[in-house]
Amino acid sequence: MNGKATVVITGLGIVGPLGIGREAVCAALDAGRTGLRRIESHDVTGQTAKVAGVVVDFDPLLYVKPRKALKVMARDSQLTIAAASLAREDARLASDGVDPERFGVIMGADVIRNPMIEVAEPFMGSMENGEYDFSRWGQNGMRACFPLVMLKLLPNMPACHVSIAHDARGPNNTICMAEASSLSALGESQRLLERNWADVMLAGGVSSRINPYDLLRSSLGEEFSPCDDPARASRPFDADRDGQVRGEGATILVLERRDFAAKRGAAPLAEIRGWGSAHEHVAPGGSPSGQAVRTAIGKALQDARLSPSDVGFVSAHGLATRHGDLAEAKALRETIPGRPVFAPKSYGGNLGAGCGAIESALAVLALSRGRVPPTLHCDRPDPACGLTILREPLANFPPTCVVVNYTPVGQAVAMVLAAP
Secondary structure (H helix, E strand, O other), X not given: OOOOOOEEEEEEEEEEOOEEOHHHHHHHHHHOOOOEEEOXXXXXXXXXXXXXXXXXXXXXXXXXXXXXXXXXXXXXHHHHHHHHHHHHHHOOOOOOOOOHHHEEEEEEEOOOOOOHHHHHXXXXXXXXXXXXXXXXXXXXXXXXXXXXXXXXXXXXXXHHHHHHHOOOOOOEEEEOOHHHHHHHHHHHHHHHHHOOOOOEEEEEEEEEOOOHHHHHHHHOOOOEOOOOOOOOOOXXXXXXXXXXXXXXXXXXXXXXXXXXXXXXXXXXXXXXXXXXXXXXXXXXXXXXXXXXXXXXXXXXXXXXXXXXXXXXXXXXXXXXXXXXHHHHXXXXXXXXXXXXXXXXXXXXXXXXXXXXXXXXXXXXXXXXXXXXXXXXXXXXXXXXXXXXXXXXXXXXXXXXXXXXXXXXXXXXXXXEEEOX
């Protein structure tokens, strides 16, 4: 197409609010079923966030071998191990199907937090007369910590665990760029395959930041929805939107050069046609203007050698914040005007470093099935946004889409996907 090796996606592993595995996710999409739920893991009285996208019915023992490895795995790593196993199975990639030295892993990851129960004892050990005493931390607090706690909490651990479990000795990296992380991981994996530095890459992202500490801390500086109704909480581009909803999950995509996939008889689900990233300066306390989104989309379309009219639909970031949606909408109108817009965060919330991976996977499913699901909860599209929001399933569209993500501090990434 443009002199570079074509990179294809041959498998998906999804562990998220919509379900575990491709079939469960497709069933939820077809039913128009939200993955948002009222938070029941802790008391939300007095907190802004009362709804989240939570992974339910997840048993790590089905995926983590040996069992003792769970001792050094945070929930992020457990979800990632499951997603990797599902992705490899979906791609029908046999254990001897790839040279380990040319088999890589790149993940997007967030800050990983300990469960509150695990920090309770160190915290209590630093109490003096009913108050926390910082001077007691070194002698009392740290002594109560799990000795290998850093092996659980380092953000590179999900990628490390996957590479060990699948004997992937090739390129390995972790990208920590908040919501831009996993699209960046996919883009870096694409470049490695184009340069022939690997045959197969497991690429994606993970985040599980819905514990009470994270939600409370984040709500102090970010716009969270106070809605307690899962059917109304995440409303991208709706006139009545009132803030983002957090979610958790891990998604891994199997990327291969098309010639390698053909050699092993794998049927591609989609192609990665182009990728672009950009950054704009955002003053402390400010919000992105959308300039980085415009630049990233322009670079991705240029890389794919496509025009805006070639795009069948857009998978928007759609955070459901007042200013963020307006800025993104303006950027979309200026770069891909008139194209139908799907906002996947209406289904499962903002998965942070994992959002680009799961949103890319949903776009791949739409391309491979010929059906784009509608955006949920957008009952009154905001006329100020001026977008064509999909409120009904879309069929018979040009089989190309643009996936967009951006961060509160001005990073933006865009990827062009197409049917094979």
